[in-house]
Amino acid sequence: MTTTAADSGPAEPAASAPLISVRNLTVSYHVARTGATLTAVEGVDLEVHEGEFVTVLGPSGCGKTTVMNVIAGLVKPTSGEVLVDGRPVTGPGPDRAVVFQDYALLPWRTVFDNVKFGLEMQKHLKGDGWRDRVQEAIELVGLRGFESSYPKELSGGMQQRVGLARAIVAEPRILLMDEPLGAVDALTREVMRDEIEKLIAATGKTVLFITHSIEEAILLGDRIVVFKSHPGAIKEVIETGLARPRSERSVQSDPRFLELRDHLWDALQAEATQAAVAGGS
Amino acid sequence: MTATVSIEALNAPAPRRPRAGLSRWTWLLLGVIAAILLIWEAAVSWLHLVPEAFLPPPTAVFAAFLQLLVDPEFWQAFAFSMQNLLIGLVLAVVVGVTVGLAVGWSPVLRFTVAPFLWLLYSTPKVALAPLFILVLGLGNESKIALVFLLAVFPIILNTMEGAVTVHASLVSAGRVYGVNGVALGWKVILPATLPYSLAGIQRGAALGFTGEVLGEFLGGTGGLGHMLEFAAYQFQMDEAIAMVIVMVIIANLTLALIAVLRKRLAPWYDDRQIMGRT
Ligand SMILES: Nc1ncnc2c1ncn2[C@@H]1O[C@H](COP(=O)(O)OP(=O)(O)OP(=O)(O)O)[C@@H](O)[C@H]1O
Ligand SMILES: [Mg+2]
Numbered sequence: 001m002t003t004t005a006a007d008s009g010p011a012e013p014a015a016s017a018p019l020i021s022v023r024n025l026t027v028s029y030h031v032a033r034t035g036a037t038l039t040a041v042e043g044v045d046l047e048v049h050e051g052e053f054v055t056v057l058g059p060s061g062c063g064k065t066t067v068m069n070v071i072a073g074l075v076k077p078t079s080g081e082v083l084v085d086g087r088p089v090t091g092p093g094p095d096r097a098v099v100f101q102d103y104a105l106l107p108w109r110t111v112f113d114n115v116k117f118g119l120e121m122q123k124h125l126k127g128d129g130w131r132d133r134v135q136e137a138i139e140l141v142g143l144r145g146f147e148s149s150y151p152k153e154l155s156g157g158m159q160q161r162v163g164l165a166r167a168i169v170a171e172p173r174i175l176l177m178d179e180p181l182g183a184v185d186a187l188t189r190e191v192m193r194d195e196i197e198k199l200i201a202a203t204g205k206t207v208l209f210i211t212h213s214i215e216e217a218i219l220l221g222d223r224i225v226v227f228k229s230h231p232g233a234i235k236e237v238i239e240t241g242l243a244r245p246r247s248e249r250s251v252q253s254d255p256r257f258l259e260l261r262d263h264l265w266d267a268l269q270a271e272a273t274q275a276a277v278a279g280g281s
Numbered sequence: 282m283t284a285t286v287s288i289e290a291l292n293a294p295a296p297r298r299p300r301a302g303l304s305r306w307t308w309l310l311l312g313v314i315a316a317i318l319l320i321w322e323a324a325v326s327w328l329h330l331v332p333e334a335f336l337p338p339p340t341a342v343f344a345a346f347l348q349l350l351v352d353p354e355f356w357q358a359f360a361f362s363m364q365n366l367l368i369g370l371v372l373a374v375v376v377g378v379t380v381g382l383a384v385g386w387s388p389v390l391r392f393t394v395a396p397f398l399w400l401l402y403s404t405p406k407v408a409l410a411p412l413f414i415l416v417l418g419l420g421n422e423s424k425i426a427l428v429f430l431l432a433v434f435p436i437i438l439n440t441m442e443g444a445v446t447v448h449a450s451l452v453s454a455g456r457v458y459g460v461n462g463v464a465l466g467w468k469v470i471l472p473a474t475l476p477y478s479l480a481g482i483q484r485g486a487a488l489g490f491t492g493e494v495l496g497e498f499l500g501g502t503g504g505l506g507h508m509l510e511f512a513a514y515q516f517q518m519d520e521a522i523a524m525v526i527v528m529v530i531i532a533n534l535t536l537a538l539i540a541v542l543r544k545r546l547a548p549w550y551d552d553r554q555i556m557g558r559t
Binding site: 069072073074091092094096097098100102104105106107108109117118120121122150151152166170 | 448450451453454456457458459460464468469472473475547548549550
């Protein structure tokens with residue numbers, strides 16, 4: 001990717017340039033039913049560097065999914081721009097995979113075939129090698145034995161893990177994860193969190209990870225982006241500064257963890273209260 | 282990989298719903314049918330409440346039914362009707378699914394064409410039957426056209442609804458993983474719509490059969506409807522009633538066949554989700 005500097009002009013980023021850069025992004029939705037325009041996010045600036053794990057926290061409806069969709073190439077910016085690897089995003093690409101908040105599994109496909117969907121359009125996959133990759137991804141998310149189940153036969157948490165397997169099987173450079181552990185029970189969640197952390201550490205992927213859990217945001221993130229609503233925008237960005245690997249037990253007694261948790265708790269509490277007041281008036 | 286093992290332990294298999302109660306209702310239904318037949322037989326053969334010429338008893342109808350099964354004329358009529366029904370239905374499926382997908386998928390068509398489709402759907406097309414026979418003649422063409430006309434609208438409208446309700450996030454998932462254009466239609470839109478189309482086809486088949494019989498009735502040179510009309514004209518009520526029973530059987534077999542097809546082609550689909558819609 002970095003060898004094409006000659007033909008992409010003087011704007012080619014240096015090695016330290018961010019992999020994802022969101023510049024003054026505003027997204028408004030046109031609501032056909034009412035004819036009104038709804039501004040989901042306004043003036044968002046964000047830079048994510050290669051290999052970084054960025055977690056995103058914020059009240060419901062503040063535009064987290066919207067920003068992620070613009071990076072994924074699924075939603076066009078109303079104004080501002082998003083660059084990935086120095087190039088403006090014009091649509092989805094194999095360098096980015098998404099774990100969807102609502103799973104978005106194909107109900108007519110088995111678990112195996114759903115995971116395979118992540119690879120299907122990659123034409124270079126001729127031989128039989130892809131089978132092993134699909135199987136590997138399924139085992140990584142702990143779904144061995146469920147290869148031939150249909151999504152409707154799985155619990156919400158299991159479906160979510162199928163979505164995770166589908167995203168990682170494609171081995172994208174960037175993983176965009178929208179509450180990938182939202183429907184997983186506490187125990188599985190902890191295990192999955194460790195697995196995700198190990199996976200990311202091993203492959204050096206760049207991750208944007210939306211969550212509603214403050215603990216999760218701290219445990220996984222190099223940086224935490226806190227959103228606010230009305231209008232949706234970034235409220236603050238915090239470096240976690242915790243050493244890796246972080247095991248849940250050791251981190252939870254770390255004073256830095258406790259400090260972060262209290263801070264984030266207050267920040268979100270204030271947001272939630274404001275949102276409730278704004279919603280009520 | 283100890284982590285993987287511990288997750289697997291957490292995966293409880295999804296419970297299956299028991300299928301109890303089915304046979305009990307079947308028995309009850311059979312009992313009711315037997316009772317009706319018995320009362321019918323008693324009223325006509327033993328009590329002579331109704332003249333046999335108007336309403337032959339079940340035993341006579343059954344005899345006529347058996348006679349039909351060995352009558353080559355009946356099988357000729359059967360082939361005539363089934364051939365028209367099949368041709369009309371295949372045309373209706375091809376046109377219905379194509380139009381339904383196009384209208385469901387394109388917002389422009391949805392706002393311009395769809396209202397007319399609903400209008401036509403709710404028009405009593407049966408009233409057009411004499412016109413069809415006048416224009417297309419007494420032969421196969423008018424029957425095929427009637428089957429098509431009656432069957433195509435439920436197929437279009439169901440497919441359309443299916444295409445409209447394809448979850449936006451499935452399309453997003455397709456796009457994220459590089460599935461675009463024709464592949465998107467083939468891999469996402471069509472399979473997502475299939476259960477709806479099949480429900481529409483089931484309904485269309487039932488209506489199409491009505492169209493076929495009606496066409497033969499109004500002006501035909503062959504087919505089951507024609508044979509029924511002829512029997513009634515000659516006052517052979519036992520044969521006429523047997524014909525009606527044959528038609529009921531054909532209609533139900535067609536529906537059952539498509540139901541099997543739905544199970545086969547869309548095993549992932551939960552029937553209960555779609556029942557209220559069709
Ligand atoms: N396709 C759309 N059309 C119209 N409005 C939309 C659309 N998608 C999102 N919105 C609106 O944009 C705002 C932000 O939505 P978004 O889904 O980005 O929030 P979120 O932060 O991901 O929320 P949550 O945490 O509940 O998932 C909301 O007010 C929502 O109603
Ligand atoms: Mg969201």
